[in-house]
Amino acid sequence: MPEIAHVEVETELQRFFAAARLRASDYGHHYVALWDALEHASSGGKRVRPALVLAAYSGLGGKDMSLAVPLAVSFELLHTAFVIHDDVIDRDLHRRGVANVAGRFTERALAHGADDTQTGAWATTAAILAGDLALSEAHRALALLPLDREQRGRLLDLLDRAVFVSAAGELADVTNTVSKHPLSVEDVTSTLEQKTAVYSFEAPLMAGAVLAEASAEAIEVLGRFGRLVGVAFQLTDDILGVFGDPSRTGKSVLTDLREGKQTALISYAGATSLWPAIAPFVGKNDLTENEAGEARALLRECGALQSTDELAIDHARRAVEALDTPAIPDILRNTLTQLADTSVNRTR
Amino acid sequence: MPEIAHVEVETELQRFFAAARLRASDYGHHYVALWDALEHASSGGKRVRPALVLAAYSGLGGKDMSLAVPLAVSFELLHTAFVIHDDVIDRDLHRRGVANVAGRFTERALAHGADDTQTGAWATTAAILAGDLALSEAHRALALLPLDREQRGRLLDLLDRAVFVSAAGELADVTNTVSKHPLSVEDVTSTLEQKTAVYSFEAPLMAGAVLAEASAEAIEVLGRFGRLVGVAFQLTDDILGVFGDPSRTGKSVLTDLREGKQTALISYAGATSLWPAIAPFVGKNDLTENEAGEARALLRECGALQSTDELAIDHARRAVEALDTPAIPDILRNTLTQLADTSVNRTR
Numbered sequence: 084m085p086e087i088a089h090v091e092v093e094t095e096l097q098r099f100f101a102a103a104r105l106r107a108s109d110y111g112h113h114y115v116a117l118w119d120a121l122e123h124a125s126s127g128g129k130r131v132r133p134a135l136v137l138a139a140y141s142g143l144g145g146k147d148m149s150l151a152v153p154l155a156v157s158f159e160l161l162h163t164a165f166v167i168h169d170d171v172i173d174r175d176l177h178r179r180g181v182a183n184v185a186g187r188f189t190e191r192a193l194a195h196g197a198d199d200t201q202t203g204a205w206a207t208t209a210a211i212l213a214g215d216l217a218l219s220e221a222h223r224a225l226a227l228l229p230l231d232r233e234q235r236g237r238l239l240d241l242l243d244r245a246v247f248v249s250a251a252g253e254l255a256d257v258t259n260t261v262s263k264h265p266l267s268v269e270d271v272t273s274t275l276e277q278k279t280a281v282y283s284f285e286a287p288l289m290a291g292a293v294l295a296e297a298s299a300e301a302i303e304v305l306g307r308f309g310r311l312v313g314v315a316f317q318l319t320d321d322i323l324g325v326f327g328d329p330s331r332t333g334k335s336v337l338t339d340l341r342e343g344k345q346t347a348l349i350s351y352a353g354a355t356s357l358w359p360a361i362a363p364f365v366g367k368n369d370l371t372e373n374e375a376g377e378a379r380a381l382l383r384e385c386g387a388l389q390s391t392d393e394l395a396i397d398h399a400r401r402a403v404e405a406l407d408t409p410a411i412p413d414i415l416r417n418t419l420t421q422l423a424d425t426s427v428n429r430t431r
Numbered sequence: 432m433p434e435i436a437h438v439e440v441e442t443e444l445q446r447f448f449a450a451a452r453l454r455a456s457d458y459g460h461h462y463v464a465l466w467d468a469l470e471h472a473s474s475g476g477k478r479v480r481p482a483l484v485l486a487a488y489s490g491l492g493g494k495d496m497s498l499a500v501p502l503a504v505s506f507e508l509l510h511t512a513f514v515i516h517d518d519v520i521d522r523d524l525h526r527r528g529v530a531n532v533a534g535r536f537t538e539r540a541l542a543h544g545a546d547d548t549q550t551g552a553w554a555t556t557a558a559i560l561a562g563d564l565a566l567s568e569a570h571r572a573l574a575l576l577p578l579d580r581e582q583r584g585r586l587l588d589l590l591d592r593a594v595f596v597s598a599a600g601e602l603a604d605v606t607n608t609v610s611k612h613p614l615s616v617e618d619v620t621s622t623l624e625q626k627t628a629v630y631s632f633e634a635p636l637m638a639g640a641v642l643a644e645a646s647a648e649a650i651e652v653l654g655r656f657g658r659l660v661g662v663a664f665q666l667t668d669d670i671l672g673v674f675g676d677p678s679r680t681g682k683s684v685l686t687d688l689r690e691g692k693q694t695a696l697i698s699y700a701g702a703t704s705l706w707p708a709i710a711p712f713v714g715k716n717d718l719t720e721n722e723a724g725e726a727r728a729l730l731r732e733c734g735a736l737q738s739t740d741e742l743a744i745d746h747a748r749r750a751v752e753a754l755d756t757p758a759i760p761d762i763l764r765n766t767l768t769q770l771a772d773t774s775v776n777r778t779r
Contacts, residue, residue, distance in 0.1 A: 110599035113606045172556045197609045208520045208605040212598045219594045222570035246567045250560045251458035257556040258461045261545045
C-alpha cells in the first residue's frame with residue numbers, strides 16, 4: 084500500500100490535533116489533556132482504513148490527494164471513535180497495555196484528589212466526550228470535501244451505513260452475551276461483518292472508489308471484497324485470541340475464554356460431542372493457564388480450530404474471487420490479493 | 432415562534448425515525464428497540480433549538496423550509512445526543528420520571544435473563560450507541576443541505592464550535608466536582624455558557640441567520656444574544672433546582688443540593704459569613720426535606736438567592752440590549768425579547 088500517502092495522512096492528523104489542542108487551551112488544562120488523550124488513542128494503529136481508502140482511490144485512477152487524504156482521515160477518526168466508546172462499554176482502562184482515555188483520566192482525577200465516584204465520572208466523561216469529538220470530526224472531514232452534491236451524497240451514505248451497521252453489530256455483540264448456548268456460525272460471522280467488516284473494510288474501499296469516480300461495478304466489487312476479507316480478518320483474530328502467541332499479537336490468550344466470547348471456535352465446538360468438556364472453561368472468570376491449555380487441546384480435538392481456520396480461508400478465497408473482473412485494474416487486484424492473504428496468514 | 436414550522440420539524444423527525452426503524456429491522460429486534468428508545472429520547476422536549484433556528488431564519492427573511500427544517504432537526508438531534516450521553520455520565524436510568532435509553536435497556540436485559548454485569552453492559556451500550564447515532568444524524572442532516580461551499584462551510588463551523596465548546600463545558604462540569612470550595616461566579620457562568628448556551632442558543636440562532644444569508648452584524652448580534660439568554664435560562668434553572676415547585680418544574684428540589692452542584696447560588700453563598708452554616712448541607716447525599724428547608728432559608732438570608740436572581744436578570748437585560756440595532760428586524764426583536772423575558776420569569 085502507498086507509503087507516501089500514509090505520511091500525508093499522519094501529517095493531516097497531526098495538523099488537526101495540533102489545531103484542536105491550541106483551541107482547547109482557551110478552555111483549561113483538563114480539556115487540553117482530553118485532546119492529548121484523544122490524539123494518543125488515534126495513534127499507534129496500523130492505519131488500515133486510510134490505507135484502504137488510498138489503495139482504492141489510487142488503484143482506480145484517483146490523483147487528487149487533497150481529496151483522498153481527508154477522506155482517509157475521516158475513516159480513521161471513525162475507527163478511533165468506535166474504539167474509545169467500545170472501551171467505555173467494556174469498562175477497560177487500558178488498550179494494548181497502555182492507559183486509554185479513561186485510564187488517563189482516572190490517573191488525572193486521582194492526582195486532583197477525586198474520590199472513587201468522582202474518579203469514575205472523570206474517566207467515563209472523558210472517554211464519552213473523546214469519542215464524540217472523534218466521531219464529529221469524522222463527519223466533518225467528509226462534509227467539508229469540495230465535491231458536487233451527488234458525489235458528496237454517495238460518500239455521506241457510505242459513512243451513514245458504516246455508523247448504522249456498526250452500531251447494530253456492537254449492540255448484537257453485547258446482547259449475544261446472555262445466550263446460554265453457543266451461537267450459530269452464521270450469527271457469529273454476521274455480527275463480525277456488522278461490527279467491524281463494514282466500517283473497516285467495505286466502507287473505506289467503496290469510499291475510495293466513489294471518490295475516484297469508478298464504475299458502479301468496481302464500487303460494488305470492492306464492497307463485497309471488503310465484507311469478506313473483513314470477516315476473514317476477524318475470524319483469524321478470534322483464533323489468535325485463543326491460540327496466538329501473546330508476545331507477537333500483544334493480546335492475552337486467556338481473555339476471550341474468560342469472557343466467554345461468542346466466537347466461531349465456540350460455535351463449532353458447541354455442535355460437537357466434546358462440548359460438555361469444553362463448556363466449563365468458557366466464561367470461567369478465573370481460568371488458569373493450565374485450564375486454557377486443556378481448552379485449547381479440546382478445541383483442536385473436536386475440530387473447531389480447523390473448521391474456523393477453513394471458514395476464514397474460505398472467506399479470503401471468496402474475497403479474492405470477487406476481484407476477478409476487468410472492472411478492477413491488475414495493480415489494485417494484486418494489492419488486495421496480498422491483503423486477503425495477510426488476513427488469514429498471520430503470526431500464530 | 433412559528434407554529435406551522437414546528438409541525439414540519441415534528442414530521443421530519445418522525446419520517447427520519449420511521450425510516451431508521453424499518454432499516455433497523457434487518458438487524459434484529461434489539462436494534463429496533465434501540466431506535467424506539469432513541470426516538471423516545473428525542474420526543475417530549477420543547478423543541479427550543481428548532482424554534483430558534485426557524486425564528487432566526489424566518490425573522491431574517493428566509494423562506495425555504497426545505498432548508499430550514501433539516502437544519503432545525505440537526506440541532507434537535509445534537510441536543511438529543513448530548514442529553515443521552517449526559518445521562519450515561521450521570522449514571523441516570525430515568526429522565527423526567529420515565530425510563531431513558533439506559534433504563535429501557537436495563538428492563539430489556541433483565542427480561543432476557545441477563546445477570547447484573549450483563550445488564551449494566553446492555554444499558555451502557557444502548558445509551559452510548561443511541562447518542563452516537565443521534566450525533567451522526569445531526570452532522571448528516573446539515574451535510575446533506577444543498578448549499579454552496581461557503582455557506583455549508585459556515586454552518587459546519589457553527590456545528591463544530593457547538594460540539595467543541597459543549598464538550599469543554601461538560602468536562603468542566605465534571606472536573607469542577609473535586610473543588611473543595613465554591614467556584615467563582617465567573618467560573619460557574621462560563622461553564623453554563625460552554626455546556627449549554629453555545630449549542631442550545633448561540634449556534635441555532637446563528638445557523639438560522641447564516642442560512643437566511645443575513646448580514647455579518649445580524650449573525651454576530653444573534654450569537655451574543657444567544658450566549659447571554661442561554662446563561663440567563665441556566666441560572667434560572669439552577670434557582671428552580673433549589674427553590675422551584677417540583678409539581679410545576681417536574682424536578683426535585685433536593686437533587687442539586689444533595690449532589691453539591693456548583694451553582695451561582697453556592698458561589699455567592701460561599702463568599703458570605705453564613706457559608707459555614709450552609710456548607711454541611713451542600714453535597715449531603717441523604718439531605719432531608721427539613722434540612723433542604725433550612726438550606727433554602729440560609730441561601731435567602733445570605734443574599735445568594737437575590738444575587739443569582741439579579742445575575743440572571745442582568746444577563747437577560749444585556750441580551751435584549753444586544754438586539755438594539757437596525758440589523759435585527761422588529762418582529763424578530765419582539766420574539767427574542769419575549770424569549771429573554773421567559774428565560775428569567777418562570778414558575779418558581
